[in-house]
Amino acid sequence: MAQHYDFLVLGGGSGGLAAAKQASAHGARTALVEPNPLGGTCVNVGCVPKKVMWNAAEIAESLEDAPGYGFGVEGTSFDWGSLRAARAAYVERLNGIHRRNLEVAEVEHIQGKGRFLEPGKVAVNGDTVTADHILIATGGRPRIPDIPGAEHGITSDGFFELTEQPGRVAIIGSGYIAVELAGVLNALGTEVTMLLRREHLLGSFDSLVRESLMDAMSTAGVNFLTGVHMDSVERTAGGYLLSSQDGQQSGAFDQVIWAVGREASTADLGLETVGVETGPEGIVPVDALQNTNVSGIYAVGDVTGRTPLTPVAIAAGRRLADRLFGGRPEARMDYEDVPSVVFSHPPIGTVGLTEEEVEERYGQGGYQCHTTTFKDMYYAPLERKVPSAMKVLTVGPHEKLVGIHVIGRGADEMIQGFAVALKAGGTLQDLRNTVPIHPTASEELVLIG
Ligand SMILES: Cc1cc2nc3c(=O)[nH]c(=O)nc-3n(C[C@H](O)[C@H](O)[C@H](O)COP(=O)(O)OP(=O)(O)OC[C@H]3O[C@@H](n4cnc5c(N)ncnc54)[C@H](O)[C@@H]3O)c2cc1C
Ligand SMILES: NC(=O)c1ccc[n+]([C@@H]2O[C@H](COP(=O)([O-])OP(=O)(O)OC[C@H]3O[C@@H](n4cnc5c(N)ncnc54)[C@H](O)[C@@H]3O)[C@@H](O)[C@H]2O)c1
Numbered sequence: 204m205a206q207h208y209d210f211l212v213l214g215g216g217s218g219g220l221a222a223a224k225q226a227s228a229h230g231a232r233t234a235l236v237e238p239n240p241l242g243g244t245c246v247n248v249g250c251v252p253k254k255v256m257w258n259a260a261e262i263a264e265s266l267e268d269a270p271g272y273g274f275g276v277e278g279t280s281f282d283w284g285s286l287r288a289a290r291a292a293y294v295e296r297l298n299g300i301h302r303r304n305l306e307v308a309e310v311e312h313i314q315g316k317g318r319f320l321e322p323g324k325v326a327v328n329g330d331t332v333t334a335d336h337i338l339i340a341t342g343g344r345p346r347i348p349d350i351p352g353a354e355h356g357i358t359s360d361g362f363f364e365l366t367e368q369p370g371r372v373a374i375i376g377s378g379y380i381a382v383e384l385a386g387v388l389n390a391l392g393t394e395v396t397m398l399l400r401r402e403h404l405l406g407s408f409d410s411l412v413r414e415s416l417m418d419a420m421s422t423a424g425v426n427f428l429t430g431v432h433m434d435s436v437e438r439t440a441g442g443y444l445l446s447s448q449d450g451q452q453s454g455a456f457d458q459v460i461w462a463v464g465r466e467a468s469t470a471d472l473g474l475e476t477v478g479v480e481t482g483p484e485g486i487v488p489v490d491a492l493q494n495t496n497v498s499g500i501y502a503v504g505d506v507t508g509r510t511p512l513t514p515v516a517i518a519a520g521r522r523l524a525d526r527l528f529g530g531r532p533e534a535r536m537d538y539e540d541v542p543s544v545v546f547s548h549p550p551i552g553t554v555g556l557t558e559e560e561v562e563e564r565y566g567q568g569g570y571q572c573h574t575t576t577f578k579d580m581y582y583a584p585l586e587r588k589v590p591s592a593m594k595v596l597t598v599g600p601h602e603k604l605v606g607i608h609v610i611g612r613g614a615d616e617m618i619q620g621f622a623v624a625l626k627a628g629g630t631l632q633d634l635r636n637t638v639p640i641h642p643t644a645s646e647e648l649v650l651i652g
Pocket of ligand 2: 381405462463464511512544545
């Protein structure tokens with residue numbers, strides 16, 4: 204006989220785990236289907252191992268800066284293999300923690316891949332599982348372009364599998380993953396070339412942080428090739444050669460990394476058999492309450508294509524469980540003003556609208572823009588100087604905060620608090636009414652304008 208649940212979750216990543224635990228806490232009989240170690244992209248091949256690598260890159264930069272602060276650090280070495288092992292051990296610990304947390308939450312973990320048979324019915328490992336409510340939280344995977352020789356390249360997944368540090372790397376793409384991996388590799392001593400289709404990085408970000416990042420990365424030694432439309436990748440004795448559509452060649456490289464976006468993991472889910480619609484890159488479109496077009500089937504997280512960040516997947520999963528089982532029919536994820544950090548070198552923190560978006564919404568002259576650039580005090584005794592830049596966008600007579608964009612040392616830890624101010628409807632005057640903390644980079648943001 205088929206196992207029956209109130210709630211069945213497909214996918215044990217950020218969104219699925221959060222939804223399942225919350226539903227169970229509300230008393231719903233819940234099962235979660237996941238074939239791989241628990242934690243999904245974030246834990247296994249995303250935020251977590253990436254942040255470990257970013258920390259390592261920060262240490263490499265600190266070692267470079269140490270003599271300026273009087274330290275003798277000649278002869279330090281770096282062992283990619285031991286960092287990889289330490290990182291893998293941490294990820295495994297997290298996999299175990301997620302496993303135990305599911306047990307404590309009394310969520311049944313079914314190890315396997317789920318596939319819809321009909322509405323309310325899913326096949327896993329040849330068995331049938333039925334449920335009143337089914338959540339699609341199957342996330343995404345890296346996209347690989349369809350060009351000759353593309354298979355010679357790796358993706359962010361392959362980056363985390365590298366057993367040796369590559370000497371020369373080409374990274375194709377200009378989004379979050381491209382700039383994060385480029386920054387890490389460059390700081391650790393790899394020769395990095397970024398190939399961009401257009402002229403700039405991070406297309407959807409505010410121009411101030413976009414341009415500042417490109418300047419900083421160039422100064423730090425990253426090579427940029429712009430206006431490149433890739434045509435093919437060829438393996439030669441000396442390494443990989445990249446050709447673009449206009450006949451230019453670049454190389455040779457030891458590794459080619461595709462960082463050209465992600466697609467939803469929906470291809471093998473049997474969505475067509477139950478009539479769930481999919482959109483571009485296989486995403487599952489949802490309404491404001493995470494409903495798909497089929498009653499009783501929902502989706503959260505990267506698979507929906509909406510703000511693909513871990514905390515967003517978690518919040519959407521919890522709100523959905525609150526709505527279905529927690530007696531809160533109005534509970535929904537608020538996708539407005541989601542803060543995020545790009546762990547680039549230097550890092551970027553951002554919340555709210557970009558200047559381009561503010562101008563489009565409020566018109567030229569319909570908003571105020573306050574900017575500042577400065578050299579963080581950290582660089583005072585050093586030859587190396589990495590400028591910081593900040594922009595605060597406000598609207599209306601009371602200068603309500605609508606966008607805050609920061610690049611520079613500390614931006615990653617600074618933006619969360621300022622996001623609270625923006626989300627709470629704060630104004631420029633609220634920033635000014637706050638006594639600055641000295642000497643910090645954050646104080647520049649309350650003194651801006
Ligand atoms: C390199 C990288 C760095 C990132 N860094 C950050 C960061 O710093 N901060 C941040 O907020 N976000 C970051 N992200 C994004 C973040 O990882 C995702 O937004 C988040 O993991 C999405 O969670 P999810 O639950 O939607 O999907 P996922 O975490 O991808 O989980 C989906 C799960 O579904 C499983 N699955 C797939 N098909 C099936 C099936 N048929 N049946 C059952 N299970 C299935 C998969 O195995 C997977 O475990 C990063 C992503 C990458 C790739
Ligand atoms: N720090 C973080 O929070 C963090 C880090 C990594 C990823 N993420 C999340 O994961 C998502 C996916 O990251 P991503 O970097 O894969 O996607 P992305 O959407 O940020 O960037 C993809 C980039 O690839 C470019 N591109 C697309 N096709 C191309 C082609 N054929 N040739 C050259 N360039 C091409 C696009 O112009 C775009 O800039 C992000 O949107 C983000 O939400 C977050």
